[in-house]
Every structure is written in C-alpha cells, then in structure tokens.
Amino acid sequence: MEKLLHLLENDATLTHKELALMLSKEEGDIKSMIRQLEKDGVILGYKAIVDWDKTEKETVTALIEVKVMPQRDDGFDKIAEKIQNYPEIKGLYLMSGGFDFTVLIEGKTMKEVAYFVARKLAPIEFVTATATHFVLKTYKYNGVIYNSPKKDLRESDGI
Amino acid sequence: MIDHELMLSDTLKYIKPSGIRKFFDLLADMGDVTALTVGQPDFVTPWHIREAAIQSLERGHTYYTSNSGLPELRAEICSYMKRRFDLDYTPGEALITVGGSEAIDVAVRSLVNPGDEVIIPMPSFVCYEPIARMAGAVPVIINTKAENGFKLTANELRAAITPKTKLLVLPFPNNPTGAILEREELQAIAEVLRGTNIAILSDEIYAELTYGKRHVSIASIEGMRERTIIASGFSKAYAMTGWRLGYLLGPAPWIKQMTKLHQYAIMCAPTVSQFAAVEALKNGDDDIAGMAAEYNRRRVFITEGLREIGIEVMEPQGAFYIYPYIGGFGLSSEEFCQRLLMEEKCAIVPGTAFGECGEGYARISYAYSVRHIEEALEKIKRFVDKLK
Numbered sequence: 380m381e382k383l384l385h386l387l388e389n390d391a392t393l394t395h396k397e398l399a400l401m402l403s404k405e406e407g408d409i410k411s412m413i414r415q416l417e418k419d420g421v422i423l424g425y426k427a428i429v430d431w432d433k434t435e436k437e438t439v440t441a442l443i444e445v446k447v448m449p450q451r452d453d454g455f456d457k458i459a460e461k462i463q464n465y466p467e468i469k470g471l472y473l474m475s476g477g478f479d480f481t482v483l484i485e486g487k488t489m490k491e492v493a494y495f496v497a498r499k500l501a502p503i504e505f506v507t508a509t510a511t512h513f514v515l516k517t518y519k520y521n522g523v524i525y526n527s528p529k530k531d532l533r534e535s536d537g538i
Numbered sequence: 539m540i541d542h543e544l545m546l547s548d549t550l551k552y553i554k555p556s557g558i559r560k561f562f563d564l565l566a567d568m569g570d571v572t573a574l575t576v577g578q579p580d581f582v583t584p585w586h587i588r589e590a591a592i593q594s595l596e597r598g599h600t601y602y603t604s605n606s607g608l609p610e611l612r613a614e615i616c617s618y619m620k621r622r623f624d625l626d627y628t629p630g631e632a633l634i635t636v637g638g639s640e641a642i643d644v645a646v647r648s649l650v651n652p653g654d655e656v657i658i659p660m661p662s663f664v665c666y667e668p669i670a671r672m673a674g675a676v677p678v679i680i681n682t683k684a685e686n687g688f689k690l691t692a693n694e695l696r697a698a699i700t701p702k703t704k705l706l707v708l709p710f711p712n713n714p715t716g717a718i719l720e721r722e723e724l725q726a727i728a729e730v731l732r733g734t735n736i737a738i739l740s741d742e743i744y745a746e747l748t749y750g751k752r753h754v755s756i757a758s759i760e761g762m763r764e765r766t767i768i769a770s771g772f773s774k775a776y777a778m779t780g781w782r783l784g785y786l787l788g789p790a791p792w793i794k795q796m797t798k799l800h801q802y803a804i805m806c807a808p809t810v811s812q813f814a815a816v817e818a819l820k821n822g823d824d825d826i827a828g829m830a831a832e833y834n835r836r837r838v839f840i841t842e843g844l845r846e847i848g849i850e851v852m853e854p855q856g857a858f859y860i861y862p863y864i865g866g867f868g869l870s871s872e873e874f875c876q877r878l879l880m881e882e883k884c885a886i887v888p889g890t891a892f893g894e895c896g897e898g899y900a901r902i903s904y905a906y907s908v909r910h911i912e913e914a915l916e917k918i919k920r921f922v923d924k925l926k
C-alpha cells in the first residue's frame with residue numbers, strides 16, 4: 380500500500396498495468412486498491428507539476444505568516460475553514476512556533492496578492508497580524524527539482 | 539622515420555575495435571537522434587551515495603587504500619553477497635577493482651597461460667575475447683542459440699571442452715540478450731565441469747537486474763565455488779558507471795595472486811569511490827529495488843511495443859537490453875541499423891557488434907525513460923512499415 384502510494388506520488392501517470400508490474404501484483408488488485416484509496420480520501424487528486432516561469436503567464440507566489448488570537452478546542456479549525464475556500468490559496472498549514480498559519484498563495488502580480496491579504500485575509504475574525512513573503516525563485520517543489528538538466532548527460536555509450 | 543604500427547604488439551594490432559564504438563562514431567556527428575544504444579543506467583547515483591563520497595573528501599580521505607581495497611568495503615561486499623545471493627565469502631577472498639572491466643581483465647590474465655583455451659559464450663559483452671587474446675589464450679566461441687533463449691546449454695559446453703580448456707566465461711545475466719541462467723540450468727553446467735580443472739569466470743554485474751526470478755550464482759551450486767571467480771561491480775545495480783568500481787570474489791589463493799597483478803597495474807581502486815560504495819552497500823538496497831522496478835516497467839513496455847510493430851523478440855529476463863530479431867526484412871543487421879539511423883534518426887546497435895552470431899539481431903537498451911522509448915518505437919515502426 381505504502382509502496383503504491385509512493386509510486387503514484389512520484390508519477391501519477393503510471394498505468395494500472397505498470398503499477399502491477401512494479402509491485403508484483405495483479406492489475407485488478409491495483410485497480411481496487413487505488414479505488415479504495417480514493418474512496419478513503421487517502422488519494423485526493425492527480426495533477427501535473429507546472430513550472431509557470433517557463434510560460435508566458437505571469438504569476439507570483441507568496442508565503443504568508445498569519446497570527447491569530449489564542450484559540451481553544453477547534454478554534455483554529457474554524458479560522459482555517461474561513462481561509463481555505465479562497466481559490467487563490469494553494470496551501471494552508473497550522474504551524475508550531477512564532478505564528479499560527481502559513482498560507483501559500485498565488486496571484487498574477489504582487490499588488491494583487493497584497494490586496495488579497497489586506498482585503499480578504501487580514502480582516503478575518505481573530506487574525507491579528509500577517510507577514511507576506513514573496514517567492515523569488517522556485518528551486519524544488521513537491522519533490523521536483525525545477526531546473527535539473529533535461530539533457531542526457533551520458534557522454535559515452537560504454538563499449 | 540619510426541614505423542609506429544610496426545612497433546606495436548602484434549596481438550593488439552589484430553584485435554578489432556569494438557563494433558559498438560564503430561557505430562557510435564557514425565552517430566556522434568548527427569544531431570537530434572533518438573538513441574537506444576547506451577549500456578549504462580540513466581539514473582544518477584542516489585544522493586546519499588554521492589554525499590558519502592563528498593564527505594570522504596571533506597574528511598581528507600585522499601590517499602591510496604590498501605591494494606585489495608578498504609577492509610570495510612570488502613566486509614560489506616561479503617555481507618551483501620550473503621544477504622542478496624546467499625553466498626559465503628570472507629574479506630580475504632575479495633579484491634576491489636576499477637570496475638567490472640578490470641575485474642575481468644585481472645581474472646583472465648591471472649588464470650590463463652599462453653595457449654590455454656577460454657570458452658566464451660556469444661553473443662556477449664565485447665571484452666572477454668580481446669582480453670583473452672592479449673593474455674595469449676585461445677578463445678573458443680560458443681554461439682548460444684535463439685531456440686534455447688540464448689542460454690548456454692550443458693551439451694554445447696561439453697562439445698567445446700578440450701584438454702586445453704582452462705576457463706569458462708559465464709556472462710549471465712547477459713548483455714546483449716537479456717538471458718539468465720536458472721538454478722537447474724546452472725546445475726547441468728556444473729555437472730559438466732565437476733571433476734575437471736576448468737575454472738569459471740562468472741560475470742555477475744547484472745545480478746541485481748533480473749525480473750521475476752532472483753539471480754543465482756554458479757558459485758552457489760555444489761562443487762562450483764572452489765573453481766569460480768565472480769566479477770561484479772557497482773556500475774549497473776547502483777547506477778555508478780562513472781565511479782569505476784567493481785570487485786572479484788574467489789578462492790583466497792587466486793585472490794592473493796590477482797591482488798599482486800592489480801597492485802602492479804593499478805595500485806588500488808579510487809578511494810573516493812570506495813567510500814561511496816560502502817554507503818551504497820549499507821543503505822542502498824531500496825535504491826536497487828526502485829531502479830529495478832522501473833527497468834522492469836520499461837522492459838515490458840518495449841517487449842510489447844516491438845511485438846506490436848511485428849518484430850520478433852524474446853522477452854529478456856535480465857540486464858536492461860532487449861535483443862530482437864530484425865533479419866526478416868532483407869537487410870543485414872548493420873544495414874538495418876544504419877538505415878534506421880539515417881532515415882528515422884533512431885539508433886540501435888547491430889547484433890554483430892557482439893559476435894558474428896549477432897547477424898540478424900540488434901541490441902536495444904531500455905535504460906531510458908518510457909517517453910523516450912515510446913518515441914523510438916514510433917520511429918522503428920515507421921521504418922519497418924516502409925520495409926514490409
């Protein structure tokens with residue numbers, strides 16, 4: 380199960396047949412295992428990893444530290460529910476340490492992101508402070524190194 | 539004027555350059571070729587192994603090691619052999635070499651006298667015959683047959699043995715055919731050798747790359763360990779071709795003499811690579827498994843792909859090559875490969891590079907991404923459709 384998840388996390392385009400082969404299992408077993416994992420919400424989706432910097436599209440990404448008033452019980456979850464539904468927000472984490480939430484946000488321009496923070500995020504109830512950090516360059520994300528050489532480095536074929 | 543040619547060793551002059559090389563020289567000048575020619579993994583050496591090498595440099599391990607190699611590495615190799623192949627060796631029965639290549643060279647040169655016969659099953663890796671010749675030995679070629687799945691059979695071996703036979707090279711899992719020898723087949727071969735004074739050089743560099751069945755070493759067959767020298771290395775299993783590291787395992791009296799030759803010719807294998815190899819053996823079992831699973835996926839993909847195109851091919855059981863029959867199109871292997879290269883910009887190696895018996899066949903390496911293999915298959919299909 381764990382191996383199957385690792386393989387899929389690494390390459391979601393693997394077919395049932397290929398997975399069966401790599402895990403020495405029957406194709407049908409793989410199919411039903413994946414179905415179950417999807418049903419159980421262990422597998423939540425399948426996406427391509429896009430390096431938008433290599434396209435015409437202008438995007439900026441920012442990491443926002445959010446501080447909120449101290450909360451009891453499910454207080455943090457309630458605040459998270461208010462934040463998480465904005466489509467601009469790509470990631471949301473409850474943190475230990477000096478602040479409470481990390482918000483990962485994507486926008487067209489820095490201005491747009493700044494407006495979003497000021498107009499949408501900061502006014503949310505219990506939010507006491509935000510600090511926005513813009514991403515300047517992505518080296519690695521989701522286990523993928525963005526500018527690793529695509530060229531075949533094998534100079535010689537051996538003999 | 540000195541005649542440089544005249545001054546060279548006669549034996550060396552009559553050794554042909556590798557047929558694989560010849561083909562690559564053609565390839566080198568063409569841009570944008572989809573090649574399936576490479577005999578090395580496409581993976582980069584796992585990071586923890588590279589890191590161990592870097593750390594060894596940081597700590598100043600920039601000296602020679604002992605001639606036979608780091609004691610820790612030899613001990614790790616022994617425990618690895620036990621763990622993976624149920625073979626019992628002690629560090630005194632191990633010699634660390636500069637790749638499987640040097641291991642083969644040292645083993646052959648240490649075992650043969652001029653005039654001795656060395657039995658070499660072909661098609662196989664290209665180095666055995668020239669190395670045997672340089673040692674003054676007489677190569678005796680056994681052409682393995684397609685109908686036997688390119689396995690060496692006991693009968694073929696029996697027929698090749700003469701009173702002069704000194705050494706049998708056992709190149710399985712096989713480059714280029716992907717054939718492996720299973721326990722019963724090894725037992726039959728062992729039966730032929732039992733009671734003779736014939737030594738075995740078992741080239742097990744692809745031992746980790748078998749699919750479905752674990753590799754069995756001839757040394758684990760009763761009565762064979764005492765006459766077997768195993769040549770292996772890190773190049774294929776750990777994706778470490780550039781590190782140039784391999785080893786020999788065999789009876790202590792042999793290893794002692796082989797170490798002497800290695801000492802005079804090489805001194806010791808690269809120290810930094812030896813430190814990397816210790817890490818590979820200690821923490822690399824998962825890396826091997828991951829890469830082998832990926833090769834397996836490609837293996838099935840390419841076998842089916844070739845068959846769909848209408849090319850006859852045996853399903854390879856080991857290494858990362860497939861060896862299809864391309865003789866049915868009215869072209870020689872070399873013509874087929876050359877025209878495929880010129881007309882479709884797709885490169886594969888003519889079987890004749892691995893012995894005359896390779897006529898009619900080609901070696902295709904699947905040490906490439908599935909996408910790359912897919913692209914190559916499209917080109918091969920277009921080419922073959924033209925020929926039909």
Ligand SMILES: Cc1ncc(COP(=O)(O)O)c(C=O)c1O
Nearest residue numbers: 577637638639663713743771773
């Ligand atoms: C069958 C076989 N043996 C030995 C070698 C030598 O490998 P290395 O010297 O890199 O260990 C190769 C490399 O292609 C091979 O295919």
